[in-house]
Amino acid sequence: DVKVTQSSRYLVKRTGEKVFLECVQDMDHENMFWYRQDPGLGLRLIYFSYDVKMKEKGDIPEGYSVSREKKERFSLILESASTNQTSMYLCASRYPDRGPGYTFGSGTRLTVV
Amino acid sequence: AQTVTQSQPEMSVQEAETVTLSCTYDTSENNYYLFWYKQPPSRQMILVIRQEAYKQQNATENRFSVNFQKAAKSFSLKISDSQLGDTAMYFCAFMIGGGSNYKLTFGKGTLLTVNP
Numbered sequence: 001d002v003k004v005t006q007s008s009r010y011l012v013k014r015t016g017e018k019v020f021l022e023c024v025q026d027m028d029h030e031n032m033f034w035y036r037q038d039p040g041l042g043l044r045l046i047y048f049s050y051d052v053k054m055k056e057k058g059d060i061p062e063g064y065s066v067s068r069e070k071k072e073r074f075s076l077i078l079e080s081a082s083t084n085q086t087s088m089y090l091c092a093s094r095y096p097d098r099g100p101g102y103t104f105g106s107g108t109r110l111t112v113v
Numbered sequence: 114a115q116t117v118t119q120s121q122p123e124m125s126v127q128e129a130e131t132v133t134l135s136c137t138y139d140t141s142e143n144n145y146y147l148f149w150y151k152q153p154p155s156r157q158m159i160l161v162i163r164q165e166a167y168k169q170q171n172a173t174e175n176r177f178s179v180n181f182q183k184a185a186k187s188f189s190l191k192i193s194d195s196q197l198g199d200t201a202m203y204f205c206a207f208m209i210g211g212g213s214n215y216k217l218t219f220g221k222g223t224l225l226t227v228n229p
Contacts, residue, residue, distance in 0.1 A: 043217075
């Protein structure tokens with residue numbers, strides 16, 4: 001069964017800390033995505049990567065960066081965490097030639113205090 | 114830019130009854146996909162059903178079916194014989210087809226509660 005794994009289910013960090021959210025997929029998918037989910041706002045795209053070392057900004061990239069050094073791993077980085085980055089973060093991946101479907105991870109709920 | 118609107122933040126239905134969740138979207142594209150995703154309390158996003166815009170026939174998956182009205186840019190989800198396990202947040206989503214634009218644009222979600 002295909003899998004997208006997010007390293008932490010819950011995370012609590014302090015304001016100003018540098019935070020890494022990790023996502024690993026075992027499906028050899030080329031495309032990977034980071035979404036942020038907030039009540040009443042749905043899911044909003046932060047960054048995506050269509051191949052190793054390639055990245056593009058999504059709709060809300062401010063305050064975030066990403067890293068994709070290997071195909072299976074896509075990291076979301078909060079350079080200096082702030083309380084308004086408290087949210088649920090969802091990672092997803094897809095294989096472009098196998099239809100439009102995504103596979104999602106089960107999310108990391110980040111609280112910045 | 115594409116937008117997806119879900120006008121019902123919350124809905125409830127009695128077990129075994131039928132419920133319809135609404136979704137409208139706005140796009141100038143002609144080739145695209147529409148999706149309904151379910152997110153139960155476990156937080157795992159699950160694909161419920163998808164529709165290719167070029168297909169006139171409405172998609173169906175067991176108890177789940179859609180009413181796709183391309184001209185009206187409407188994509189509603191009907192759940193028949195509702196079950197307690199259908200309680201979840203439901204998201205409507207849009208993706209442009211072809212090319213390299215494969216981003217999903219989501220609506221804000223509808224929280225569906227199935228009551229016993």
